[in-house]
Amino acid sequence: MLSVDDVSLSFGGFQALRAVSLVAMPASITGIIGPNGSGKSTLLNVVAGVYVPDSGAVTLNGRPLAYGRPEQVAAAGIGRTFQVPRLAHRLTVFQNMMAGERDQAGEGVFNLFLRPAAVSSREAEIAGRAEAMLKRLGLAHKANDYAGSLSGGQQKLLTMGMLLMSDPAVLLLDEPAAGVNPVLIEQQAALLHELKAEGRIVMLIEHNMEMIANVCDRVFVLDAGELIAAGTPAEIRADERVVRSYLGMPA
């Protein structure tokens, strides 16, 4: 269980998050919506270990996270994507996927020179998994292309695949559907449902309300750093405050 407990954060005089609390359960998809500047990305960055909250706590299965140390948070099983996908553009799709796996014998210099057999057997194992993951994402035909040459939607799929290589318990996704063509959005939604079925905690920021309605079990609404509503997508759509601050009146 991922739990955000009473988290506040300000930048100078600007209060970005005000006592935000929420819980995301395993095998569930949690949506975070709200107008621009409402604190969605800030919240994601706190959970991902980029920002240190002024007060409050973020815990995964009761264990507090290493605030301000993104690499440790990632190693604790919390994977995150970015609104603009981050990839090694001048490496191939396959190499990017391989780099997603942690605990690689071949990343230690001593192993490299003194235990080459251990390095190559682990490498073969990772290559097999990377291949399977590329097939699952429908990117197998792109394996030897530079990652930078993929379309925006494919890049987003690839970053999710890279995270999945190290089998994270939590996936934080920053606007996975933004700028992605409808076919790939459907593919993404299917993937999210699979990840949910695998028992993972999925949390996403999204402006695409159709995507939210299709995949989310529970939605939290932020406005000016404050949580103003929580519920199922249907409940949120009916909430008058949410309609007023974010969704707008139906035409």
Added chain:
Amino acid sequence: MLDFAIYCLTIIAVWSVLGLSLNIQFGLTGLVNFGQVLPFGLGAYAAALAAQAGLPWPAGAALGLVVAVAVSLLVLLPARRLSQDYWALITLGAGELFRLTALNAPSLGGADGLTVPRFADPHLALGAALALMAVAWLMSHRIAHSPFGRLLKVLREDEVLAATLGRNPVAYQRTVSIIAWAMAAAGGVLYAHIVGYVSPSSFTVTETFIVWTALILGGPGNNLGVVVGAAAVQLLSVSSRFVASWIDLPADVLANGRLALFGLVLVLMFLFRPQGLVPEKKEVRDAQRR
């Protein structure tokens, strides 16, 4: 003439080692080291000091490697919390700090420098230089085409991505610095024994600039490119001497003209062929091979 050719090859091999070291740092990892001459100079001075103390050359070599690694960690301390632009400034400053110290410390020979026992046989010097280059090449090759090298390239492309994948960028940068600085220091030890003396004027920012020119010309990220670049720059440098004596050019004009030429090479490369003469190869996975 043969002796001269042997000398040229020896020098090209030594500068290739320096280039390969810089390639691990910049070509693979994206670390902008503007003080590449520092580990080189540390190695050379360690060789000289050990020789002055009457110690055999392996002692000087060991001292050079240890000191270079220790200094790399020291230079890294402030750099670890700063972005990579500051890395360039810190390494540039550290290199100059060392040169000025050597210039002003009588125990380091001051401006006159120190003498070092030379290789008795130029063939032996060439052999040693080629052997060191081979070791540096093999190490670079192994690193570049390994999971470690793959992660270094990820780091080069995007440090935040590496952290997002659960790796600590600073830890990898530290490992890279240790390996690369030890490599450059070994080159320095050899250089001292080839030339027969060390002095501060051999370890200026210009030397760093020459290594960078070789790397950018040859192709960052490609070992062969580095050696091609080092050879081109050194041969250009040597041949300019003949041209100068032929058209009767004063030595100072020649020295500055050479630097201007290297600068022009850099600008042209950045404009028209930033990937270098021998670009980094794409690592293609061959599905048939399994």
